Amino acid sequence: MASAIAGTDHEFGANLAPGARATAGYAASATPTRGRRFAEAPCPTRSEFQRDRDRIIHASAFRRLTHKTQVFLFHEGDHYRTRLTHTLEVAQIARTVARQLCLDEDLAEALGLAHDLGHPPFGHAGERALDAANARFGGFDHNAQSLRVVTKLERKYTAFDGLNLSWETLEGLAKHNGPLIGAQPEPVRRVLTELASWQSFDDRHWPCAEAQVASLADDIAYATHDVDDGLRAGLIVIADLREAPLAGDIAAGMSGDTIRAEASRRNYDISRRMITFLIRDLVESSRVRLGALRPRNADDIRAAGAPVVGFSAATASGLVGLKQFLFNRVYRHERVTRVMAGAEAIVGELFQRYQCMPTALPAQWREAAAALDDAGRARVILDFVAGMTDRYAIAEHRRLFDATPELR
Helix, strand or coil: CCECCCCCHHHHCCCCCCCCCCECCCCHHHCCCCCECCCCCCCCCCCHHHHHHHHHHCCHHHHHHHHCECCCCHHHCCCCCEHHHHHHHHHHHHHHHHHHCCCCHHHHHHHHHHCCCCCCCCHHHHHHHHHHHCHHHCCCCHHHHHHHHHHHHCCCCCCCCCCCCEHHHHHHHHHCCCCCCCCCCHHHHHHHHCCCCCCCCCCCCCCCHHHHHHHHHHHHHHHHHHHHHHHHHCCCCHHHHHHCCCHHHHHHCCCHHHHHCCHHHHHHHHHHHHHHHHHHHHHHHHHHHHHHHCCCCHHHHHCCCCCCCCCCHHHHHHHHHHHHHHHHHHHCCHHHHHHHHHHHHHHHHHHHHHHHCHHHCCHHHHHHHCCCCHHHHHHHHHHHHHCCCHHHHHHHHHHHCCCCCCCC
């Protein structure tokens, strides 16, 4: 790939035409990778980050995202987002932003594809259930679980467990929410201790810019598609969006023809305009930050002390307001909370049953837990339940219990 000339505006992503592709000196791929935990010969046809991306796509955990909840369950309709379609939207947005900022698109895409591999069945409801059920041994965190999936739980290669991803991809997964400081990222730090003998992941530093892009691509994707899905489900209507930052301004600017169009066209028009606005704001604001910092390499970005990829202050505030609107009007809607209460019960009861009756586990998992203490057995059960799809969790609950909640 061509490197931009140091010190020019182009180095900071300015004036890159749609479809053009170049990487700057501050892109993660501008310096050699710090490698993989288990040494492998280079691939003759792909870069290291392309190889990571492909390993993620071929992972069993990636395929299971097809039947994991985003907001609405699989039987509620064919057109609502699933955890997989959300992931694909994140990866697409991340790639678009990375290209405009002259970053490594393949790394940004890989991080977008991998960021939710650790989500349990039923989305955040399943996460709450596992966190509560395993409170005695440290709870549950889906970010840490994503790292466990790619470093340990995938079993595809004869030479190692996990996917043996590059250091940069693991760094981006571990730190896509920022430095590992404070109590919140403690579960992630615990996973990284197992890699300490190979490489260090400095807790204090921000990740590379590609990871920062992937994190904000996640925000763009779920905020905009949850508006779309909320409209499709009838939990909100166009008039409700007047209360919502960002979405309200876009809805207010719709033409008469759009307002009179059929609902699916009208709803999509709002969604696509929001995505375009947020991507443009993110790119323009990030170019200003990069121009002020003038990083020479990816380590300058890591050591910057603040994110270099971000929205303008007004848009960041509006996005916070939009998320609060969605929380109040969609995620807390009686129809959603009723279904998710039943989903939490299913996941929590499965965990408790396997703890009390390990013989109920499939043979492979039962054997893995057999010689372990209580904490070790709980960890095996967490890994098993977190890997379930929604429909497998429902089927397992029906197998083990006399009554299973109707998720309707």
